[in-house]
Amino acid sequence: xxxxxxxxxxxxxxxxxxxxxxxxxxxxxxxxxxxxxxxxxxxxxxxxxxxxxxxxxxxxxxxxxxxxxxxxxxxxxxxxxxxxxxxxxxxxxxxxxxxxxxxxxxxxxxxxxxxxxxxxxxxxxxxxxxxxxxxxxxxxxxxxxxxxxxxxxxxxxxxxxxxxxxxxxxxxxxxxxxxxxxxxxxxxxxxxxxxxxxxxxxxxxxxxxxxxxxxxxxxxxxxxxxxxxxxxxxxxxxxxxxxxxxxxxxxxxxxxxxxxxxxxxxxxxxxxxxxxxxx
Ligand SMILES: C[S@@+](CC[C@H](N)C(=O)[O-])C[C@H]1O[C@@H](n2cnc3c(N)ncnc32)[C@H](O)[C@@H]1O
Numbered sequence: 001x002x003x004x005x006x007x008x009x010x011x012x013x014x015x016x017x018x019x020x021x022x023x024x025x026x027x028x029x030x031x032x033x034x035x036x037x038x039x040x041x042x043x044x045x046x047x048x049x050x051x052x053x054x055x056x057x058x059x060x061x062x063x064x065x066x067x068x069x070x071x072x073x074x075x076x077x078x079x080x081x082x083x084x085x086x087x088x089x090x091x092x093x094x095x096x097x098x099x100x101x102x103x104x105x106x107x108x109x110x111x112x113x114x115x116x117x118x119x120x121x122x123x124x125x126x127x128x129x130x131x132x133x134x135x136x137x138x139x140x141x142x143x144x145x146x147x148x149x150x151x152x153x154x155x156x157x158x159x160x161x162x163x164x165x166x167x168x169x170x171x172x173x174x175x176x177x178x179x180x181x182x183x184x185x186x187x188x189x190x191x192x193x194x195x196x197x198x199x200x201x202x203x204x205x206x207x208x209x210x211x212x213x214x215x216x217x218x219x220x221x222x223x224x225x226x227x228x229x230x231x232x233x234x235x236x237x238x239x240x241x242x243x244x245x246x247x248x249x250x251x252x253x254x255x256x257x258x259x260x261x262x263x264x265x266x267x268x269x270x271x272x273x274x275x276x277x278x279x
Contacts, residue, residue, distance in 0.1 A: 013217040016217055021089065031209060034096075042245070044068075047271060058079045058080075058081070059080050061082040062132040071106065081107050081123075085110065119144070120148050126152060128154055137221070142221075150233060155278065159275055160276065166269055169266055172201060176263070178257055230274045242270055
């Protein structure tokens with residue numbers, strides 16, 4: 001494929017992404033509510049530890065979805081500006097935030113995270129911290145976001161925390177496996193992740209969380225590319241977590257055999273903290 005054809009295909013996928021997220025915002029809101037297991041046990045706690053929010057700080061939540069983490073930040077005493085490119089998501093997030101009595105602490109805006117002008121209009125040097133949960137792998141390009149965060153964060157004290165589907169273990173390039181063996185008369189089950197693509201995984205559509213009504217495009221990046229983009233934009237990574245499910249945390253009850261909750265010790269999520277360059 002030529003570079004022009006590649007760019008054209010990415011633009012088509014970017015358009016499809018917005019249509020897909022608009023179409024499934026209501027389903028997602030019902031599934032996520034105020035936090036599904038992924039959010040409550042993996043994403044939220046890791047992001048919260050890395051952010052270390054102090055009351056009174058101003059925090060930007062990029063690609064906020066139904067605002068589940070925005071409300072958590074608000075309840076920790078932060079003043080939150082939360083953005084998403086989906087009008088449907090922003091409407092749902094606002095409604096939930098009003099019902100939670102946190103409307104005075106969280107402002108929602110429709111903003112495309114890949115649009116530098118829209119992002120910069122949020123306010124130069126306005127934010128003590130920024131977060132982007134489980135969305136960088138949904139963006140066709142992350143360089144514009146990293147470039148604008150340098151200016152949106154307050155000089156000297158800002159930090160950007162992101163969580164993504166773990167590029168090595170939870171992408172379009174892996175197959176989740178369950179094997180059963182008869183080991184000396186006992187049936188033993190082993191969960192494994194088989195990696196079929198990593199370094200040059202092309203953009204492609206994926207089903208998302210189980211039950212999502214429509215697939216959406218993914219732009220998974222290997223670790224070198226993900227962190228490389230941060231380094232290229234002048235950020236320093238000084239915090240990293242790889243949260244995974246563990247026995248006592250998962251909720252009881254029937255699950256799909258290949259649910260991530262059964263893959264103990266293999267992290268489906270990667271969380272990192274990036275410090276912006278001095279300016
Ligand atoms: C997997 S959801 C995560 C939502 C939320 N951060 C959470 O953790 O629950 C991905 C979100 O990214 C948003 N999104 C995808 N591409 C975007 C873009 N270019 N600009 C802004 N939001 C985007 C989608 O609308 C969706 O709300």
